[in-house]
Amino acid sequence: MTNLLLSIDAGTIDWxxxxxxxxxxxxxxxxxxxLGLAVIMGIAETLYYKKRTDFWKKTAQFxxxxxxxxxxxxxxxxxxxxxxxGTNWSNYSWFVGDIFGAPLAVEGIVAFFMESTFVAVxxxxxxxxxxxxxxxxxxxxxxxxxxxAWWILVANAWMQYPVGCTFNPDTMRNEMTSFFDVALSPFAxxxxxxxxxxxxxxxxxxxxxxxxxxxxxxRHICLAVQSIKIAVVVGxxxxxxxxxxxxxxxxxxxxxxxxxxxxxxxxxxGGNEMGLxxxxxxxxxxxxxxxxxxxxxxxxxxxxxxxxxxxxxxGKVEPSAEEKIQRGKLAIQALADYRKAKAENADExxxxxxLATLNRNYEYFGYGYxxxxxxxxxxxxxxxxxxxxxxxxxxxxxxxFGLVFILIFDIPFISMVFRRLLSAFGLLPETASDQTTPAxxxxxxxxxxxxxxxxxxxxxxxxxxxxxxxGRQPWTIQDMLPTWAAVSDLQSSSVMITFFLFLxxxxxxxxxxxxxxxxxxxxxxxx
Numbered sequence: 001m002t003n004l005l006l007s008i009d010a011g012t013i014d015w016x017x018x019x020x021x022x023x024x025x026x027x028x029x030x031x032x033x034x035l036g037l038a039v040i041m042g043i044a045e046t047l048y049y050k051k052r053t054d055f056w057k058k059t060a061q062f063x064x065x066x067x068x069x070x071x072x073x074x075x076x077x078x079x080x081x082x083x084x085x086g087t088n089w090s091n092y093s094w095f096v097g098d099i100f101g102a103p104l105a106v107e108g109i110v111a112f113f114m115e116s117t118f119v120a121v122x123x124x125x126x127x128x129x130x131x132x133x134x135x136x137x138x139x140x141x142x143x144x145x146x147x148x149a150w151w152i153l154v155a156n157a158w159m160q161y162p163v164g165c166t167f168n169p170d171t172m173r174n175e176m177t178s179f180f181d182v183a184l185s186p187f188a189x190x191x192x193x194x195x196x197x198x199x200x201x202x203x204x205x206x207x208x209x210x211x212x213x214x215x216x217x218x219r220h221i222c223l224a225v226q227s228i229k230i231a232v233v234v235g236x237x238x239x240x241x242x243x244x245x246x247x248x249x250x251x252x253x254x255x256x257x258x259x260x261x262x263x264x265x266x267x268x269x270g271g272n273e274m275g276l277x278x279x280x281x282x283x284x285x286x287x288x289x290x291x292x293x294x295x296x297x298x299x300x301x302x303x304x305x306x307x308x309x310x311x312x313x314x315g316k317v318e319p320s321a322e323e324k325i326q327r328g329k330l331a332i333q334a335l336a337d338y339r340k341a342k343a344e345n346a347d348e349x350x351x352x353x354x355l356a357t358l359n360r361n362y363e364y365f366g367y368g369y370x371x372x373x374x375x376x377x378x379x380x381x382x383x384x385x386x387x388x389x390x391x392x393x394x395x396x397x398x399x400x401f402g403l404v405f406i407l408i409f410d411i412p413f414i415s416m417v418f419r420r421l422l423s424a425f426g427l428l429p430e431t432a433s434d435q436t437t438p439a440x441x442x443x444x445x446x447x448x449x450x451x452x453x454x455x456x457x458x459x460x461x462x463x464x465x466x467x468x469x470x471g472r473q474p475w476t477i478q479d480m481l482p483t484w485a486a487v488s489d490l491q492s493s494s495v496m497i498t499f500f501l502f503l504x505x506x507x508x509x510x511x512x513x514x515x516x517x518x519x520x521x522x523x524x525x526x527x
Contacts, residue, residue, distance in 0.1 A: 011492030013484050016088040019499040021469070023081045025462060026506040030074030030513070032461050035149060035196055036203015036234075037067040038142025043230050049135045059223050061126075062525035063207065064138070066517060068123060071145075073513045077506065088495065092476050092486035099165050099176045100155055103183065107151035115144025149199075150192050157188035159477050160468070161256045167362060169338055169355065174480075190252050191468075194245035197238050198461060201397055204235025205450070205457040208404065210521055212447035220524050228408050228442070236401040242394055247291060253471075254292035254300065257478060259376065260471030261292060262303045263383040270302035270310075279388070303380075307373055319364075321373035328368025331361035366480045375482075378473040386466040393460035400453060407441045 041063040048056035082104060085093050093100070121129060121137035129137070158164075164181030165174045176182060208231045211224035254261050262270070265277055265288055273296060276287025289298040299313045309320035319327070334357040341350050370376060406418050422428035428443050442450075472478055476486040 009492055010484075012490055012495060013487050015492050015495035015499055016487045016490070017483060019088060019495055019502060020081075020084055022499060022502055022506070023077060023084060024465070024469075026510065027074065027077040027081050028462060028465060029458065029510060030070050030077060031149065032199035032202040032458075033070045033206060034067065034074050034145050035142070035199035036201070036206065037063055037070065038145055038203070039200055039234055040203055040207050040227070040231055041067055042139045042142050043234070044227070045135050045138045049131055052131075055222065055226075057126075058525045059226065060138070062223070063227070064122060065520055066210075068119070069513060069516050069520065071119065073509055076509065080502070088488050088490070089476070089486050090488040092481060094173070095481060095486070096162075096165075096174045096477060099158065099162075099174055099182060102176060102179065103151040103154040103158075107148050107155075111144050111148035111151060115141050115148060118144060146196060149196055153192045153195055154183055154185075154188045156468075157185060157191045158182055159475075160191075160472055161185055161187035161252075162477050162480055167365075169335055169358060170342075172335070172339075187252055187256065190245065190249040194242060194249050195464075197241040197245055198394075198464065200234055200238035201242060201394075202457045202461060204231040204238060204401070205397070205453045207231035208235065209450045209454045212442060212450040213521070214524070215442060216444060216447050223525055225408070225441075228404065232401055232404045232408060235397070236405055239394065239397040239401050243398070246391070246394070250291045251294060257472060258301050259303065259306050260378065260383070260467075262301065262306060263378045263380050263471055264387040264467060266380050266384045267300065267302040268304045270300045270305045272297045272299050274298075274300045303377055307376065321367075321370075321376055324364045324367040325370050325373065327361040327364040328366060328370070330368075331358050331365045332368040334358040334361070363479065366475065366477070366482055366485070369482050369485045370474070375474050378471050382470045383467055386463040386470070390460050390463040390467065393456055393463075396456070397453075397460070400449070404442065404446070404450070407446075410441065 041060055044056060044063055045060035048060050085100075118137040118140040121134065122141050125134050125137060162174075163185050164176060164178040166177050167173075168175050182188075207227050211227045211231070214220045214224040250261070262268075266280070267274070267288070272289065273286055274288040274292075275283035275285050276291060277283045286296040288300055289296055292298055292300045293313070301310050301318075306318070307321045309323065310318050312318055334354050338351060338354040338358060341354060367376075403418070406415050409415070419428055422443070427445065474482045474484075476483050
């Protein structure tokens with residue numbers, strides 16, 4: 001494996017990373033809308049099942065049509081993404097395929113077949129199955145998509161926090177020792193809830209934006225108002241939930257990926273009672289210590305502390321980068337010596353001594369491939385600003401959903417007070433300050449704001465993934481396998497060509513989806 005790495009040029013590594021990033025970013029344009037719309041259309045059909053009115057049936061069918069367009073595009077990009085593990089990252093797949101492949105296999109066999117089966121009933125079974133079975137099919141389609149997300153996020157979480165496995169020096173592969181440790185790791189649970197709940201924000205923003213466009217056009221008023229009521233409840237819950245789960249994720253990251261947290265804060269020298277930076281030069285006192293440790297005076301290491309070594313809050317001595325690199329090299333050398341000694345039929349004492357050296361230093365195995373300690377520091381500017389984009393927009397969504405909720409539901413006294421405040425600032429006509437007509441509840445400027453919120457929702461979502469993936473660099477698997485040790489031995493020109501082919505393909509697919517969505521939105525529900 002070491003000899004193979006020497007033959008892989010830097011261009012192959014860079015283009016392989018770029019291609020995977022391209023595929024993942026495009027794929028994530030489709031997935032969150034699928035997860036978000038699944039909840040909206042499920043609620044709409046549930047209301048149809050309870051009230052049995054034609055209005056709610058047509059409303060559910062309208063959002064299901066938009067869901068279907070997006071669902072198809074997500075499947076196409078997701079399949080390509082999984083194939084890239086074998087084509088571009090074969091060293092990675094060979095090294096940990098027994099572990100990483102398990103959740104992906106479950107996702108394909110269980111979740112994907114589940115959603116693909118029930119999505120057919122959802123679209124074509126309105127006149128062929130009972131109302132109850134059709135409702136169950138709609139919810140099971142969304143549940144299948146969510147379970148699919150669960151297993152994919154389990155696989156990703158394992159790369160961030162590898163648990164439930166052991167290294168076999170005879171096969172030179174990591175082997176799973178506990179499926180439940182992999183599937184139910186705290187990192188996986190945090191990532192799942194934060195990712196899925198934040199996806200509901202995109203679905204809610206999208207539905208409100210489409211509905212507000214109808215209000216501006218004075219079309220389908222009843223559908224628009226009722227859809228806004230559903231979406232704003234989902235969106236407000238999701239925005240608050242994303243903040244709560246994001247805080248929990250921050251604590252997990254502080255424990256298992258402290259370098260990521262330091263890069264997110266551009267924190268070079270850590271300490272106790274650390275403030276959370278709003279932007280450079282402005283910070284929330286004690287905010288970072290609270291986010292990382294749940295205490296106001298908790299210790300948070302910075303980039304320099306992590307590189308130079310430090311003592312943790314529980315008294316553990318964390319080695320410097322140089323020590324980790326040296327111990328990683330000892331582990332790699334012990335592995336090479338063990339395999340050579342075993343091939344030469346060495347005695348058990350010699351083999352046991354080499355294995356003891358390997359096991360003693362294995363937690364730093366990946367560091368043995370690192371030549372410069374600065375390679376251990378992820379991109380600070382990308383992590384710093386992507387984190388702020390995600391959190392800042394998340395706060396904006398809370399305000400947006402809160403305002404829409406108050407206006408659309410006409411809450412006694414509270415809505416009147418808000419309307420009068422908006423009128424005082426010129427944001428609502430004076431004559432409308434006490435109106436309670438649902439069709440006029442959302443002023444035009446807020447309708448246009450809702451439309452503009454759609455790209456902002458995607459920026460927030462993609463920013464979260466930038467933090468997740470750029471923050472763990474240079475690792476493909478945290479502390480175990482750096483990116484340059486995980487790629488396939490390919491010509492960089494081959495990867496470059498496929499990169500541009502995928503760029504053209506995915507951009508075309510995105511343009512087609514947007515075109516179809518706009519056409520369907522202009523057409524409106526079949527009332």
